[in-house]
Amino acid sequence: MAASTLTEVARLAGVSPATASRVLNGSARKPGKDIAERVRQAADSLGYIPNAQAQGLAKSSSGLIGLIVHDIADPYFAAIARGVQEAAREQRRMVLLATTGGAPGEEKEAVAAFAARRADSIVIAGSRSSRAEDGDDNAELAAELDRYCRNGGQVAVVGHPVVGAAAPEGYHVVSVPNQELAADLAVELAAGWEGDFVIIGGPEGLFTSDDRIRGFQEGLSRAGRGPAEVLRNSFNRSGGYDAGLKLAARIKAGGTGEGGRPAGNGLGIFAVNDVMAIGAAAALRAEGLRIPRDARIAGFDDIETLRDFRPALSTVSLPLEEIGRLATRATAPPTADGDEQDSAPLPVTGRVMLRRSTEATD
Template sequence: MRPVTLLEVARHAGVSQATASRVLNGSPRIPGAGLTERVRKAAAELGYVPNAQAQALARSLTGLVGLVVRDIADPYFSSIARGVQHVAREHDRQVLLSCTEGDLGAELEAVTSFISHRADALILVGSQLTRRSEHDRLLSSELKRYHDLGGQVAVIGQARPGVDSVVPENRAGAAALAEALVGQGHRRFAVLTGPVELRTAVDRTTGFTEALRRHGLEPVAMVPGEFTRDGGFDACRRLVDEFGLARGRNGMCLLVVNDVMAIGAMACLRDRGMRVPQDVQVAGFDDIVTVKDHVPALTTVCLPLEEMGKTAMRMVLTDTARRRPRSMTVRGEVMLRDSTRLRS
């Protein structure tokens, strides 16, 4: 006779598998008395025998939180990590960091490793892909299994089914930036789009171009590149070489999908003898800490990066015995600075 599964108990009780797990596996994060009684009654009626390994995971609190980021050298990720760490210290938790360098296999390995070391919670930071892959399927399955056993999960970027999420409004922020620049008098634009397979890059590029089209404008060029300083340098170099960008009074405004790329683009322009903003204007996205001291100061969309990290950490520290995951959207604020200033 095959053993009764936790999923069968959950269905019999009319609750989620996560709720059933918290009741039967001894998690301190259990639901109210009514739900608890229903789950225990269903388990007794079906003859369910709890799994010892699942009970061990549900009951243990190691004080460890796994944080998975794409590139810790990028101030976008390090600022978020600082916010996570700040809240962790307040609650006597330790943060374990894994940097994937954009390797999808490394992301999955980090998650499985943190789970095997019984981290109480996981926070994943970074863009998802535009197309669902086998890696994404495996990762979602691993996160669901962990969550069903009582683990806490939050993502920063795009929402994932069944877990908490902190979601920056990339498309809306990019559109607001383009609108502000058109309002300043800019009429000729090029876009450094970032990696075409990342949803963050695609959403920001879409936001830029849709806003421009509302004013009857089209980018003269759209050049992809990596989400790095060197990626921005190389994309700008291709723009200069292939599209004939040259010195000229108020000739072109570059919309760049993140600040790190924008810094690389400005370095390329200096290398080619062009001045920002006198010859070419540049705008980025994120408002990373380093751009506040950059000369000229970079026009960008400010995201509260550290606060995003704090929010995700608070989410995973909160009891999640509920049916629906939480999702918080984060708006960006356009910051017009010297890098897009037009000469009068």
């Protein structure tokens, strides 16, 4: 698309393009008042819009932040995206969005596209996986990121480093204490209750899921309980639903799979993210079961849309927007007031939220 150019503004104002640029963009060299006024009027009358591409080329800084998510309509990613947007706005930058379905190969393509656009930084949200089938793509993604950082780009990854990434200068990780928080949740859920636990996890090798499983088992151990059985499923609502169907069949058959009968209020289910918990709850409901009467359920994340979920779901609350903001700020250039921006993991914490879904029913 064409629009008027700085050269046209300069010509109309009767000055050089250098002077027009100085007036409109600021400069150490201050043009005279009369000249500045002429330039501004010329720009107004021509409806001058700067060409950001030409500016980026001349200045070697694009003002773009690339954001990679699995699915923008997933409340987890949407909340992080909102935080990224806010922080980007503070930095007067714009967000380029890429949706990848969580496939490392797709993520690598997105990084390459951002690099081509000379995005100043990239924020990557979404779980990492060490599954064998992702091995080649992980390696390519890591190589692409290393190259991007070596060329001067900044990267912030939410959760875990990209598998195989060299963590060069400019590479930041916003760690999330999934393990510790899941342990805390387990301790609180086990307190004063003697029922059996089962964990609905994502695929093996998916770091977020594995951390949360490991943490929950640690918490159970800390509370003097034996390890819970783990059901492996897709890391989404549908995976939770499938696991929920299996568990509903068990509850109805009166068994709990590997242990004895549920004691007291039935089975305690921990799903490693909220949407899986929601899926499992939907399955139990579809099978005529009630929460928390027939089984207790807890999730992880505290996505915003949980607010209207009934029964109120116990979960670990993560500050998702804040995570997006932190990641974005981690990639910001050093500011004039000397703020420290280093590659150390940034502190994020969460909270156990016990709600109706895991309360006693008398």
